[in-house]
Amino acid sequence: MSTLTWTPDAPGELLPGWRAADVAAADAARLATGVDLMAVAAHALAGRCAALLRERAGGVSGRAVVLLVGPGNNGGDALLAGASLRRRGAGVTALLLADRAHEGGVAGLRAAGGRVIRPHPDDEADLHHAADLVRDADLVVDGVLGIGARGAVRGAAHDLLERVALRGGAVVACDLPSGLDPDTGALSGPVLPADVTVTFGAAKAGLLLPRGRHVVGELVVVDLGLEEHLPDPALHLVRDGGAPDLPGPHVAVRWPRPWRDADKYARGVLGVAAGDDRYPGAAVLACSAAAASGVGMVRYVPADGRAAAVDPVGPLVLRAVPELLVQPLADVGRVQAWVVGPGVSEPDDPRVRHVLEEADEPAVVDAGALQAAARLTREGTLRRPDRLLLTPHRGELERVAGVLGLERREDAVDTARDVVARTGAVVLLKGADTVVLTPEGRTTVVPGGPPWLATAGAGDVLAGVAGALLAAGTAPGRAATLAAHVHAVAAHRASRGGPLHAALVADEVRGVVADALGARVPGEGLASGGAPVLWDDGARD
Template sequence: MLRAHTVAQVRAAEAELLAVLPDGALMARAAAGLATGLAERLGRTYGARVLLLLGPGDNGGDALHAGALLARRGAQVWGLALAPAVHPAGLAALHAAGGRLVELDEAVALGADLVVDGIVGIGGRPGLRPDAAAALEALAGIPVVAVDVPSGVDVDSGELDGPHVRAEETWTFGTHKVAHLVDPAAAAAGRVRLVDLGLALPEPEVCALEAEDVARLLPRPDAAAHKYSRGVVGVRAGSATYAGAAVLCVRGALSGLAGMVRYVGPEAVGRQVRSTCPEVVGDGRVQAWVVGPGSDDQAGPALAAALADQVPVVVDADALAHLTPSASGARLVLTPHAGELATLLGVARPEVEAAPLRHAREAARTLHATVLLKGRRTLVADPSGAVRVNTTGTPWLATAGAGDVLAGVVGALLASGLSGLDAASVGAWLHGRAAELAGAGGPLRAGDVAGAVGPAVNEVLALVGE
């Protein structure tokens, strides 16, 4: 599991380790890992041209010490100071290795192969000073590797406020930070690589499932299992206008993660569902409901009927508009996109897109529900404050009907007995991985994703020998 810690948690762990290490040892570990990563990114060291952007703190020190290591291996390394003074020991190390400081005009003329962002670290505020922003603009087009975090992002929230670094790669130290996982800052971090510093860290509130975690959480039938013991999921979806949404939702629910799927909805839609999915049966007892995909003006009655059964309910699409305070306390999993969450919270969509973590948490707390906020980095927020970030998927997944499939997958996992947090986060992971398998890096349709959920499950089960 990828764990993302706050600045305060990292600082406390670093202080504990610094108390028992010799002076400079922790920075030396970080710099050695960073230098290895930079050499890997460059593809060579001898003759490579590296420009360090340097702020006043330890982040600049990490960059300087790493630059000195590269210079000793034959790289040409220059530093551009973006503060009145930079880390003195780091600068001495760079000078001793043959590197030097340059001004911006010379830095541009030198034509570096790689820019290293050592402007500000995890203690920095969102946004960049004008001189730093101007330097980045002048050096546009050269690949950037960030030291610890991209300078200018809000480390604990993943939010942005003003100019910031956009890195192709970020080498972080000790642990992932929230900004590495949560958009929009995560998009600015590029590929994130971790240098282990040996920090003793507490359990974080933000994390991301990996394949092994999904394999551990997936429900497995035992030798005595039957279709009812494996869970029955009901789907109330579709309308004359959006019959396909019901079909796709049912196909997601039929991913093999539950024992039976029931469909309740308009008869004409039901005929289409059953002609496509002959395994589906009609109304009856269920362990979880999925309500809302394509339901149109029937979403309100459908949600009321599902809530009356007092079982967990996935509330998607049209049904989200019919949530009332009386639904609080029910075991709900809400699956909005940014616009739908904005409506639920009474804010503008751009506000949610600018601060998805904050708004997902607020919705989970105020609505007493698990909230799956769909996006490039889907967030699953629990009323307890715990958040899981989904890192699987592909931009091609932004296609009509994909959310209907996701709702069905999550509903099946709920019916099988998983908690809201586990069902939503495992469902999002499998949905994203299914898209990767189905598209193979290219275009896909929602139906392709539904068909690839089973192979995605088989893939993770193979990790544990099942």
């Protein structure tokens, strides 16, 4: 299924998502003011269904619409939308897939001339017939379960979804694709991937999280006037610039830019403690990416306290970034941030110990330094975790959680949240999508790069970009979100649908940042030509 997009009328750089319980409470508060929310929801749903029928089937009148109807109000929404489509001339059949169905909805559909069928859950011929109706429909509306869902879809709906889950025609999900957990995005049992999800009142968090996003299709958020009844969102999703290879307004507004007479310290000086004899390339990639991200200067710190003259990695990083300095740990000059860990294969590498136990500067902690951060957390000697950005992929996260002695969780995002709570550091969890979690409780989902990005060295590039931002004074949570987005956009450019390798991604970073800054909306964020972000609070992303 396509990646998630959302309609332009949902403004802002970030799309907020809420927990189902918070939306249900806001629904109830709004209902108490006397608004017929279901009528508003069904009207909007019918409108989007009609538009999709026109796009895909050339019109509404005479087209076949099948409603999959569950026991609750979600089914009620679908039935009332079906009644509206019937009045516009569509042939509408409701399949009632539970032992009860929303009475007003059934009556409404019948009154409009729609057909209502209740397939018997144990009758093979009934289910077969229902599956045929679904397969032949121009449009299927999934109204089996909404935010009242608990676990995988059960009963006749389960059996039917299993038979039709791979059908090709248009599907509109009512509030959310049934079988998707509204809070976590977990998919249990068969799920009908939607072309469009019309969600009511507020986007549910699960629609924006990695596991859920790929079955949501285009997301339309219907305004039910819930704002004043909703608490803070559970998470945010970062928006691109209209296509995966265009940076979104989030970057334009927040990327630090130098003022006219800024020196290298104002731009940021980054120490890179990465690479060793086994993994020299990690150092090259991290340094190149940092340079492409606008850092003022890079100090490269070789392994083993070696002097520049004898370090074999130094000439490689110098060839990639001629302006950097190679300085052994004992002589390293002033830095404003660190990247530590990419391509570091020795667990007791003194560079790792220095950054994690002695330094005060913010640091990106990646790869070979992650387990050390976990071990030092356990021992109580990790220095100022609030300055740290941990960047594990899933496997590394599990190892970190293991060292920390955390309980095993099924969902990696939950594990990451536990690691944040235990360490006090920001965690950037790499995966198909990136999830950034901060100790203040903020969760941000950043849509990922192309699948080709799952390649050696991609993480080293990301670490370099994030390090450059930390060096410029951007707070760890914000740096993580910005870096992940720029990295993903750069990867889309490097790939153009085909294979890529990490150095190509690093090469694209500069152009992505330039485009983002060029597209910046005047009057928003920093003043034009203004100061870089210096130690912003980072509480908000």
